[in-house]
Amino acid sequence: MHYKRKELATDRVFSLVVNSFLFISLVIVLYPLLYIVACSFSEPQAVMAKKVWLFPVNFDLVSYKAVFTNKQIGTGYMNSLYYMVTGTVVSVLLTMLLAYPLSRKEFYGRSVVTKLILFTMLFTGGTIPLYLVVRNLGIYDSRWAIILPNAITVWNVIIARTFLQENISDELYEAAEIDGCSDIRFLISFVFPLSGAIVAVLALFYAVGQWNKYFDALLYLQKQALYPLQIVLRNILIINRNTPSMTVDVEAAIRAQGLSETIRYAVIVVASVPLLVIYPFVQRFFVKGVMIGSVKG
């Protein structure tokens, strides 16, 4: 009895320490985010005077007004969503199609292909050759220019290959083959259904990458109607920076001087919300076991 109570006491101390450690970590991670949200809803002058620390001071939607009154913000949002969804589907599909053959030991020339792929991780042609490729493929200034170049990230291929190697066992393949299953059928009926976890991971990586894409759009797009959100937001930031220009509209200058402080916070919020919304839905795949029951004995 005595022994058991002592156990409980140490347990309690232990969980107290762990919980307080986790709580402090939470505060450290959460505070900057809350600060950004608070600043974005505050009056610019209050932010400039460092009066905000946790809650919005003199609640003011002026920063959001500046963001959402921009004429391009709507198309920017829709474009970014389009690039994210389409780009993610294309990228995940291509990555899986590349990773699966590489995960099979009997694939002829596997090491050569792997090495070629790895080579691109270390060496690239550079911006100009890539630009020329995009132009000569005829996808310059079209949505494909954002989706196709860099559709496959080598790092993600390696992750996917390793996952498939470890989780799609040879026994499973052999069993299917004996029953007369073709390669493509195996890919569709076995590999994809069993790879929910890795597909979710890849989708998240690619979606975040597509959502944040900025430089590709600057280089390969010309039509304003195709610009993703990031370029629009960047323009909003630039237009509101404080410039020492002359004979200016004083009211506009005063507004911009204050806004240049808060608008960046509003822009962060606007740009992050879609990803924050998606994340919980994808996250559940990370913890779920998928291979239970596919091979017995």
Place this chain on the structure above:
Amino acid sequence: MKKTLCIVLLVALLLPASLVAQGSKESAAAKSTVEYTPVGTFPIVKTPITVDIMVAQPPCVEDYNTNRFTKYMEELTGIKVNYIMIPEQAATEKLALVLASGDYPDAFLGFGVNNTLETTYGAQEGLFMPLNKFYSKEWMPNMMKAFEEFPGGIGFMTNIDGNIYSLPRLEGCYHCSNQAKLFVYQPFLDKLGMKMPTTTDEFYQVLKAMKEQDANGNGKADEIPLAGSIIGWSDQVERFLLNSFIYTDLDTNINANADDNVGYMMNNGKVDTAVNKPAFREGLAFINKLYKEGLLYNGSFTQDSSQLTQLVESSAQPVVGFAAGGWRGQFATIGGERFNNFRAIAPLKGPKGAQYSVAFFQNPEIGELVLSSDTKYAEAIMRYFDFMYSPEGTLLQRNGFKGEAWDWAKSGQVGLDGKPAVWQQLKLWNDKDPQNDTWIQTYTAAMTPSLKNGLASKPMTQDNPEYYLPGNNEKTLFDETFNLYKPYEDTSVEVPVLKYTAEESEKFSTVKRELANYIRQSAVKFMVGSLNVNDDKVWNEYVANLEKLQLKSVLDLMNTAYARQYK
């Protein structure tokens, strides 16, 4: 099996691309010869033509093709310009990419093509067209007239190979020519009963008094007598203070250009540097003393101008006494109480009598319009843009339509410089809201000093309570510069812009960068005391290191370039 799979996948991949490729093939239209009207008359061409110009688009212009000023130009000249817009931020990369792709527009507008790029793409690769022929009254009368107010401007535009590859942006910003300014919070001086300091000694006394005698009267020793920032438009205190010891054009921001503002100066007709002179050391020692005694805010060498603004504005009572900046908006909320009460002070007289205001030459901005060497419409494009260099063209491009945004001055109106005004502003210039009436930011225009200072302003004296309000900012800045800084400017000490050959730039770019970084870092270290400026050993080591970093060869190079251009 696998082979088929491979082929199927490859086809699936390439199919959409090839479809798109077919769609975007352009048909090369046959170009007919152009018939021009005599120079100086409009329209420029007898039958309308269309040219392609790639333009770096700032966010404040919605669409160059539907812009009202563009339409105006089209009606006036008969030339339809198809503007290909690319975001301003990507201009440098995009220029390189487009030139590499071999598919050029007729011209590039607003790319800020610098000297090095002009040498590469113009002199070496021949992708830009030399425009020497057009730099004459016969072709571009308006631009040549504007150049009269920029002496040496055409020499400045000329590349080292003798050709001119671009059209300039001509902007005479009078107050920018002496931008290293220092401002004092006047109520502090009044409270302490002290006069505006005129020498470094008096300055030191005022700083000390501000700190010790509770200048803001709140009973707390929270005053910050002097503050600046390292990132911002002439926000660095040393830019102002060192000039009471020796003429020093030094920007300590590590990211600043390695060619300019590194402390180079003219010394008896030769390029020399201030940074190894004993007087420079005295200046650093003076600032170090202020820093050690807590008179100079210790964040001044790490913060940027928005943090400086927070420092000035964040406290309930004002705390900052002196602040450095190109204008008051660098460190105070425009139009706020503190903004309205800061006053510029003239360069201080040093212990040995040095008293300078650094001269910033108002040179043309190079590379605003460059022509592809294979364009067939050079004459048309040149005449189209020449109109924009006239006062009317400049104001139309920059401010908007006559009668709406601006008009010629009425008789009796007075300009900023006290002379009869040339024009008046009806609508304030605003680059903060996207619009489609004008181009707002001028690329090819001439805001000459006479036009800029010819802006009608309300005549008022400094006693008028409205004098220091932001609405009168233009006039305040002009007066401050004219009265307090111009008298101490000595343009013969400032090094004019030097041009280097391709080999010279290539050979010295790393050397100059390393040298500039070392000078900038050391200056800050001396000022904050991490290098002891009063220790002869440390100072001698610094001077020796400058030599190791090839200071002498850099100066020799600059002297060669100087002799080539100016003798």
